[in-house]
Amino acid sequence: MSLEPGLVLVTGANGAGKTNLLESLHVGTQGFSPRSRSDTQLIRQGTQAARIELTGSRGPTPVVVGVNLSASAPRRATLAGATLRSAEQLRSELATLVFTPDRLVIVKGGPAARRAYIDRSLARLYPARAHIAIDYATAVGQRNAALRRVALGLSDRDVLAPWTAQVADLGATLTASRRDVIELLQPGFAERAAELGVERASLGYDAELLTIATLEARVDRDIERGTTGAGPHLDEIAVSSGDRDLRTFGSQGEQRLAVLALLLSEAELITARRRVPPLLLLDDALSELDERRRRILSERIGAVGQTIVTATGAESLPLAPAQLLRVTPGRVETD
């Protein structure tokens, strides 16, 4: 099946398979599912294996990807016929941004969801810094284990020093990197959000850089609790409209628009940096939005590159898509 560039609308009844189609495009371009499901859930029930094959282009360069899923073997991906080290390596080759209704947690969920989102944006916008958040989490885990050994009298306090130094170093780097990403995302976020009727939108992040002194000042409490009680694993990132925190004071529609404005801001940055727009996969993005906002959003997403958007009916999209796909169980048809 061939998908047109521009805006592709996927319609179908509830349960027809629209999300499955988007999920397969995500697995095929990124090597993993945005729903973080196991391979067995991605393979049709009752069968043992599945394969996703995609051909397309990245700017002027043709791209051919294959992803093999199996109930009994690790995922395997090929790009232009060559096997990748891991399927997730596709992420550094191809850019795909996804919206699903689950992503509303970025605005309305707890701080961990926002930290995770900003750290994923960091990995996408600064691939060379993709490891920082992972390394920091590992260092905190190791320091916590050492704190518990000290509490149990199994180790001396001296053993903490190298972990404290590492946590402070990686923590300060992570905070500085998050500041960079937020600074990059902020102007586009505010602009897209304003266009969609969310005024003076902003991302607030006022964390201090973690230091050894900060960690040492609270080491007794940390030993007592067995966890590191300061650092970017506890930071909050506020998403606001003027002085209204959208987490608690945003309407459902405003929260959705804020998530979409963030995604559009990142799409613009990726386009500028990689010189190729990302593939946008928007599942159920249009529901809950009024007619005017649906129109503005549709115009925006239609101008990015290639965008696949799902809806139960064609009337959800206030403009004519480049292509209309109809999904029924097990089938995708085009006009």
Ligand SMILES: Nc1ncnc2c1ncn2[C@@H]1O[C@H](COP(=O)(O)OP(=O)(O)OP(=O)(O)O)[C@@H](O)[C@H]1O
């Ligand atoms: N591994 C699987 N094997 C077989 N069927 C599956 C598997 N995973 C999901 N399904 C089924 O696929 C069907 C289509 O699901 P999907 O989420 O894609 O529907 P949808 O068109 O997005 O519906 P909605 O409009 O409600 O979001 C569901 O009935 C689901 O139970």
Ligand SMILES: [Mg+2]
């Ligand atoms: Mg769905």
